[in-house]
Amino acid sequence: MRSAAEHLAQVLVVVPPPAFEVVPLAEALGAVCATDVHAAVALPPFDNSAMDGYAVRAADVAVATEGAPVGLAVTGESAAGHPWDGSVGPGQAVRIMTGAPVPVGADAVIPQERVAATDGTVLVDAPAPLGAYVRRRGEDAGEGDLVVPAGTLLGARHLAAAASSGVARVMVTRAPRVAYLVTGDELVAPGGSLGPGQIFESNAVYLEAALRALGAVPVALGAVGDSPGDVLAAVAAADADLVVTTGGASVGAHDPVKAGLAPAGVDFVEVAIQPGKPQGLGTVSGMPVICLPGNPVAVAVCVEVFVGPAVRAMRGVPEPAWVPMRALEGWRCPPGREQVMPVVTAAAGVRPATAGGSGSHLAARLAAADGLARVRADLDEVAAGDIVAVRRFTA
Template sequence: MRSAAEHLAQVLALMPPPDLHVVRLADALGQVVAADVCARVALPPFDNSSMDGYAVRAADVARASASAPVALAVVGESAAGHPWTGEVAAGEAARIMTGAVLPAGADAVIPQEEVAATDGTVLVASPVHAGRFVRRRGEDAGAGDVVVAAGTVLAPRHLAAAASSGVERVMVTRPPRVAYLVTGDELVAPGGVLGPGQIFDSNAAYLAAALRALGAVPVDLGVVRDRPADVLAAVSGADADLVVTTGGASVGAHDPVKAGLAAAGVAFLNVAIQPGKPQGLGCVEGVPVVCLPGNPVAVAVCVEVFVGPAVRAMRGVPEPVWEPRRALEAWRCPPVREQVMPVVISAEGVRPATPGGSGSHLAASLAAADGLARVHAEADTVEVGDIVAVRRFTA
């Protein structure tokens, strides 16, 4: 059997590199920036006031007191977008508004509520230090500084940082198109009526939502019945960067995915992971194809362990880390396979999400989990207090 790490490496080796294009900031929300966004100018681009008040020279009011206030002549006014071009000389002040350019000669701002203003004069009753209420040029970022790093998924705050830096357009990775199909004569769409031996399909709903959550564009290839030719036709005609199939990939007599795709370039094998042992991987007409088991928990686990990293590689997004957590309950592990257990995560540690553990059929119980714990293949059991690798769901 191939280890999960080896299989992931093979999956990633088939993924195309990120497809780059340039978009306006207005269209960039949720996309991944492909190159560092750097400030075009210093931020702020000039010394300015953080208060409404008066721009002064700190030395002029160094000896001001309530009993001996210093009178300064008001010689100009600087407003936001309308800087005063004069210079504050000794014994002078300039009216200034929040965000306005600090006039030449001035090195501090006194809020208007701290002075007594008369016609053409202000009285200052206490000293101020140089730099008081002054926002210095470049204190947020210097020209050329990185304000949004490559690989960042752009949120509103990142767009604001780019805009404040004078950047109108950014280079991003194009969201990959990931097609998916589910197979099985036993599947009925939710809301339908179950016949003998049939079950409701949950994999299509899961994959559509999971792929969207990962930042891909889901492409629904539908439910394909258990006919190998139909599977091959659906996969061959997919307009996608990656195709994900579920079900029909094992060694049974009615495994249409394996029967339909093995001769087209997909290798089917066992991966040392539980759940998710039977899988397929290859290319059909140049498009990578990842074939997953059909049981819902196995699908969710394999999306987190294999498909999620594949999508992130095509988007240029770093892989989230698995963190060490303490087991709060004991549980058994399968022999010679890495176990991926749905768990509930708390500040104290983790415990299995359901009494059924990592059973691949427990679709309804999967909703109780916060994430997954990974247990290495050599372990037969996890005991209370053991450390396991844990990550919250990324999809």
Template sequence: MRSAAEHLAQVLALVREPEFEAVPLGEALGRVLADDVRAAGAIPPFDNSAMDGYAVRGADVATASEAAPVGLAVIGESAAGHPFAGSVAPGAAVRIMTGAPVPAGADAVIPQERVAATATSVLVDAPAPLGAHIRRAGEDAAPGDLVVPAGAVLRPRHLAAAASSGVSQVLVTRRPRVAFLVTGDELVAPGGALGPGQIFESNATYLAAALEALGAEVVPLGTVGDRGADVLAAVRGASADLVVTTGGASVGDHDPVKEGLAPAGVDFRNVAIQPGKPQGLGRVDGIPVVCLPGNPVAVAVCVELFVAPAVRTMLGVPEPAWEPRGALEGWRCPPGREQVMPVVIASEGVRPATSGGSGSHLVARLAAADGLARVRADADEVRAGDIVAVRRFTA
């Protein structure tokens, strides 16, 4: 059997390197930035007021006190987008609003609640320190400063910072087109009526959501029955950077994925993990194909271990780390295979998400898990207090 690490290396060798495209900021949410965003100019571009109040010359009010307040003549107003055109002369003040440019000659702002004012004059009863309540030009960023680094997954705060830098579009990695199909004559869409031997189909719902969460452009190929020719036709018709299949990849008499894709160049073999042992990997007409088992928990595990890293590789995103955590209770492991256990993660450690272990069919219990724990292939059990590698779900 191939190890999980060996299988992952083979998966990553199939997929393309990141590709790039420029998109407007309005279309960049969730995309991966491919080039640094730097400030085109100073941010803010001019000295501006942090308060509603009065722009003054500090020297004029240096001796002001409650006993001997200083009166200043109000000679105009500076508002955001409507700066005062003149200069503040000795003995004068300018009414100023938050965000408005500080007029020439002024070197401090006095908040309006600290003065007594009329339309034409203001009475100041305390000194104003140099630079008080003034946001300096370039205080946030100087021209050329790094604002958003390449590799960032763009969130609203990143887009706001880019817009403040004067940027209207950004270079991002192209979202990989990932197609998927599920197989099985026994599958019924959620909400339908189950017949004898049938089950509700969940893998398509999971894959569509997981691939979108990972940043891929999702291409559903639908549910294909138990005919190898239909599987092959669906894969050949896909316009995608990667195709993911579920089910029909084992050694049974009704394994349509293996039947249809093995002659076309996909290699099917066992991987030493539990769940997720039967898998396939290769190219069909140049299209990379990853074939996963059909049981829902195995699909979720294999997406986290193999499909998600492939998507991140095409996006240019680093792989999240697995962290050591202590087991809060013990459980059994399959000998000779690395176990990947859905777990509940707490501050003090981890415990299995279900009493049924890592059974590949326990999909209803999967929602209780926060992530996965990996147990070495040479272990046949985990004891309370043992250290396991843990990572929260990434999809």
């Protein structure tokens, strides 16, 4: 039996490395930056005012006091996008707006609240330190400075920083296309009517949402009945970087995924994990394929433990850490298999999300969990107070 760590290592061997593309900033949200982004220009690109007020020469108002204000002649105005094209000489001031270029000759800005303005003149009753309220060219970033490092998951603030620096397009890791296939003659679409022995299908709903949350582009292959030929045909025709199947991968008499894909190049193995023991991994005509069990909780666990890392590897995203947390109550574990238990996390520790433990059929109760706890295969019990490895759901 293969350990979960060994199986994950094999999964990461099968999936392709990241692929890259250059996209406009408007299309880059949520993508991973593939190369460092450097400022195309200095930021800000010119000295500009941090306040609405008057651009002055600091030397002209150095002796200004409340009792003896200094009068300056207002010779022009500098507004954002409409700079004053003259210069500020001795005894002069220029009306200036926030963000407007500081005129030649001026070396300080006095906020308008601190002056008394009359027609063509401004009275200043206190000195203005050199550089007061002036944003210097390049004080945020110099031309060529690193603005967004490679590997950054691009959010709105990163895109704004790139845009402010004059960058219009970025190279990103292309979101992988992950196709998914669900099998089972017993499956009925939600909202339909159940016949004898039938159940509502939930794995497709889960995989569509989970893959999207992981940053992949989900590709639905639809529901395939218990026909090995149909399974193989659907997988072989998939336009994707990876195919994930659910169900039909065990040792039953009607396991169409195993029957259809094993001859085509997928190895079906037992993994020492609970839930999720029956697994398949390989390629079909060069297409990587991960075959998961069909029970919904097993699917959720295996997506977190195997499919999520595969998608992150294809995106160039680091794996989130599992952190040690204290068990607030005890539970039993299957001997010889690593247990992955749906849990509810709190500041003090974690507890099982349901009284049913990690049973792979407890689909409705999975919603009560907000994370997973991993218990080593050599343990058959977790006692209250024990430390387990925990991670919140990533999908």
